[in-house]
Amino acid sequence: MQMAGTGTLMTQSRCDRCSATGPAHDFVSAGSDGTWRVLCSRCFNTEMAQFADLHEFEHPSFAPLRLRDVDDNNHEFHFRSLLLGDQLSLEAFELVGDDEAAGYRFQILGEANAEPFALLARLVQKMKRALSMKHLNDDAGSLQIAEMTLRGRVEWNGDERVRQPCVIVDGRRIEWDDLGAMLLAFEAWQFRLEMLDPSDEA
Numbered sequence: 001m002q003m004a005g006t007g008t009l010m011t012q013s014r015c016d017r018c019s020a021t022g023p024a025h026d027f028v029s030a031g032s033d034g035t036w037r038v039l040c041s042r043c044f045n046t047e048m049a050q051f052a053d054l055h056e057f058e059h060p061s062f063a064p065l066r067l068r069d070v071d072d073n074n075h076e077f078h079f080r081s082l083l084l085g086d087q088l089s090l091e092a093f094e095l096v097g098d099d100e101a102a103g104y105r106f107q108i109l110g111e112a113n114a115e116p117f118a119l120l121a122r123l124v125q126k127m128k129r130a131l132s133m134k135h136l137n138d139d140a141g142s143l144q145i146a147e148m149t150l151r152g153r154v155e156w157n158g159d160e161r162v163r164q165p166c167v168i169v170d171g172r173r174i175e176w177d178d179l180g181a182m183l184l185a186f187e188a189w190q191f192r193l194e195m196l197d198p199s200d201e202a
């Protein structure tokens with residue numbers, strides 16, 4: 001069984017297997033034998049557990065969680081757990097308005113038979129570490145890179161006409177041109193750009 005895009009966040013999806021509907025972040029597009037179906041995470045995990053002969057597997061599901069960042073702003077996270085063969089992936093999504101690309105996102109991977117709450121605890125620690133950092137300064141409406149390191153996530157900017165990314169830094173969406181303007185503060189400086197898997201620590 002393969003897995004494709006994770007779907008969009010704010011739209012509703014419907015499971016092709018159990019007909020459950022819910023927020024799209026809890027659904028995946030799964031392909032087997034050349035056909036693609038939209039599955040809720042529970043159905044995806046049920047099928048994956050059968051496929052991987054993990055008969056003891058129970059689908060973990062976690063209630064949303066609110067965390068405060070270093071500026072005392074609240075961030076509400078929703079969780080999705082997916083069994084990926086012998087690994088269990090746990091993701092946290094921050095749902096920000098209608099912008100499907102924005103907001104913090106975190107992922108952690110563990111053994112398929114790991115205790116789900118232990119995995120959740122590790123993920124929450126990772127989230128807290130990230131929320132305790134600020135990479136951007138908002139100086140009278142003009143954004144600046146606060147220090148020497150910028151951590152974030154690459155997303156597609158959603159515009160079909162121009163193939164361009166945007167980045168999510170401190171959980172906020174930064175357009176490519178605005179990132180460029182911020183980098184001009186470092187004209188003639190060197191930089192190192194390193195890509196990291198979503199489950200790695202940035």
Ligand SMILES: [Zn+2]
Pocket residue numbers: 015016017018019020039040041042043044
């Ligand atoms: Zn389902």
